[in-house]
Amino acid sequence: MLYQPTFIDFLVLLAGTYLSLRIIRNLRLRGTTPATPLKGPPNTSPFNILGLARRIARAPDTGALLEQWAEEYGSVYQIPAALGTKRVILTDPKAIAHFYSHETFGYVQPTFGKMLIENIVGRGLLWAEGEAHKRQRRAIAPAFTNAAIRKVTDVFYDSAYKLKDAWDTIIEAASSDEAIIEVQTWMNHVSLDSIGIAGFSHDFGSLHGKYSTVANVFDSFSTIQPTLIDIIPFILGPIFPFLINIPTERNRMLRKLNASMEEISEELLSKTRENWEGEDRQLKEEKSLMGVLIKSETTESGLRMSKEEVLAQMKVLMLAGYETSSITLTWALIELCRNPQQQTKLREELQTQCGAGDPTWEEFTNGLPYLDAVVHETLRHHPPLDQTNRIAAEDDIIPLSVPLQLSSGVSVDRVSISKGTRVTIPIMAVNRSTSIWGPDAKVFSPERWLDETNSINKFRAKEIQGHRHLLTFVDGPRTCLGKGFALAEIKAVLSVLIRNYSFEFRDGPETQIEKARGILPRPKVAGESGYGVPLRVRRLR
Numbered sequence: 448m449l450y451q452p453t454f455i456d457f458l459v460l461l462a463g464t465y466l467s468l469r470i471i472r473n474l475r476l477r478g479t480t481p482a483t484p485l486k487g488p489p490n491t492s493p494f495n496i497l498g499l500a501r502r503i504a505r506a507p508d509t510g511a512l513l514e515q516w517a518e519e520y521g522s523v524y525q526i527p528a529a530l531g532t533k534r535v536i537l538t539d540p541k542a543i544a545h546f547y548s549h550e551t552f553g554y555v556q557p558t559f560g561k562m563l564i565e566n567i568v569g570r571g572l573l574w575a576e577g578e579a580h581k582r583q584r585r586a587i588a589p590a591f592t593n594a595a596i597r598k599v600t601d602v603f604y605d606s607a608y609k610l611k612d613a614w615d616t617i618i619e620a621a622s623s624d625e626a627i628i629e630v631q632t633w634m635n636h637v638s639l640d641s642i643g644i645a646g647f648s649h650d651f652g653s654l655h656g657k658y659s660t661v662a663n664v665f666d667s668f669s670t671i672q673p674t675l676i677d678i679i680p681f682i683l684g685p686i687f688p689f690l691i692n693i694p695t696e697r698n699r700m701l702r703k704l705n706a707s708m709e710e711i712s713e714e715l716l717s718k719t720r721e722n723w724e725g726e727d728r729q730l731k732e733e734k735s736l737m738g739v740l741i742k743s744e745t746t747e748s749g750l751r752m753s754k755e756e757v758l759a760q761m762k763v764l765m766l767a768g769y770e771t772s773s774i775t776l777t778w779a780l781i782e783l784c785r786n787p788q789q790q791t792k793l794r795e796e797l798q799t800q801c802g803a804g805d806p807t808w809e810e811f812t813n814g815l816p817y818l819d820a821v822v823h824e825t826l827r828h829h830p831p832l833d834q835t836n837r838i839a840a841e842d843d844i845i846p847l848s849v850p851l852q853l854s855s856g857v858s859v860d861r862v863s864i865s866k867g868t869r870v871t872i873p874i875m876a877v878n879r880s881t882s883i884w885g886p887d888a889k890v891f892s893p894e895r896w897l898d899e900t901n902s903i904n905k906f907r908a909k910e911i912q913g914h915r916h917l918l919t920f921v922d923g924p925r926t927c928l929g930k931g932f933a934l935a936e937i938k939a940v941l942s943v944l945i946r947n948y949s950f951e952f953r954d955g956p957e958t959q960i961e962k963a964r965g966i967l968p969r970p971k972v973a974g975e976s977g978y979g980v981p982l983r984v985r986r987l988r
């Protein structure tokens with residue numbers, strides 16, 4: 448009788464073929480420099496299958512765990528990863544600066560990460576490496592200068608006041624001066640409408656309750672319950688990148704998000720192109736985002752982008768503009784509920800300095816120290832992206848600011864990394880490290896920013912290269928392009944909300960907050976489903 452292969456046979460064959468290809472590829476990737484033998488936590492996983500991935504995933508505070516290992520094993524250490532592989536963790540300031548300055552050429556996205564990015568936003572800035580990344584970034588950077596951001600500050604206020612109108616209506620309907628409002632969804636809507644209008648002259652209308660497929664898909668991430676099958680690709684994906692395409696509920700939603708962003712981007716692009724061809728002088732002269740995108744599609748210079756690249760940039764900006772700003776705004780409100788005195792202090796500063804008027808962009812950069820302090824302390828404590836994971840594209844020698852002692856007892860002032868090594872910067876751990884920020888590093892204290900020279904010079908924070916010594920926006924060639932946009936947006940929205948409302952947790956000051964997996968990790972009330980952050984919002988007279 449003829450042998451009938453089963454589905455299991457097929458899987459085994461697939462895995463076998465893949466493993467062989469991997470081994471060949473790894474052999475080709477392996478560099479020539481012997482890597483420095485680093486210390487690190489032992490592998491406690493049965494048969495070394497998962498490495499420490501489960502322990503890390505289950506840690507209540509991953510940043511604290513990675514920091515604890517740095518204290519135990521040194522500022523550069525290795526952790527066992529799935530199937531006998533390893534990851535090198537850098538927490539030394541000089542090593543981190545070296546790493547980020549070599550991004551896109553020396554340290555590149557792992558295949559798994561690239562596939563994931565491509566599935567969500569296509570081959571835009573987040574996906575591109577090396578010269579292609581340089582070209583794409585130079586093409587759109589003019590839309591993110593200070594002058595360009597100053598021009599769109601009014602858009603952030605328009606969004607904030609639409610939000611205020613909506614909340615006033617909810618509060619009036621409750622026939623009271625307060626209501627319980629799930630603020631995270633509203634922060635999503637503020638962020639989406641702001642990037643829509645400021646970036647693409649398109650009003651998604653989500654603050655007015657208008658239906659849009661993009662807003663609907665973004666919101667639906669709150670309802671997905673991660674299952675084991677969702678987690679496996681993240682553990683084994685670095686070895687078997689194809690796992691990222693397993694048709695899980697989450698992957699289906701990510702593809703749907705890509706399709707809906709692509710559809711609206713196509714529509715906006717062709718509308719803007721018509722205006723461009725119609726000699727819309729304003730569009731050509733202003734450094735608007737759509738202006739620079741159309742220009743890069745039509746230019747004959749070295750900054751030319753294909754239509755696919757232009758659409759990918761639009762999707763990158765929609766996603767980056769939406770997800771990170773709304774998470775940061777939500778965390779800021781949570782921290783101000785945990786710390787009512789800081790909330791009052793912020794309100795007093797805004798009332799004293801601005802009266803009834805809205806702060807200007809200049810005041811954001813220079814005139815409201817406590818607002819600035821609250822925002823930066825939120826960014827320090829709650830970086831939306833909590834680590835950077837890359838692969839060394841070449842053998843590398845990484846310099847250290849403080850010598851590292853190896854298990855042999857020898858001290859080294861640099862470490863050798865072989866081509867193909869996975870390298871991680873634990874952003875959250877470094878932002879909250881006591882050796883970098885001092886003994887109160889884990890405390891939410893905007894006050895530390897009021898006397899920056901003192902608090903930063905006293906410890907090692909000044910050694911960290913990055914916006915205000917934080918890794919939240921990373922550093923080097925991939926540093927966040929929308930940093931100025933995000934800071935102005937967050938400050939404008941907070942300044943309107945804190946002057947007009949007071950905030951408390953729905954269930955009292957002891958409310959526990961945990962993280963849920965949205966597209967990026969998001970805050971939520973512990974033990975409740977979805978990623979809701981219901982707050983008691985009281986209107987101030």
Ligand code: HEM
Pocket residue numbers: 572573584642763764767768769771772775830831832835919920921924925926927928929930932933
């Ligand atoms: C609090 C808000 C934000 C934070 C914390 C943040 C953080 C980051 C981080 C960590 C990266 C590096 C990603 C990586 O290398 O994998 C990044 C890149 C980027 N961000 Fe942001 N971001 C924020 C807001 C925004 C906004 C509002 C926009 C646009 C309007 C934006 C646009 C971008 C772009 C285009 C990149 C890609 C840069 C490149 O690869 O050259 N970001 N952001």
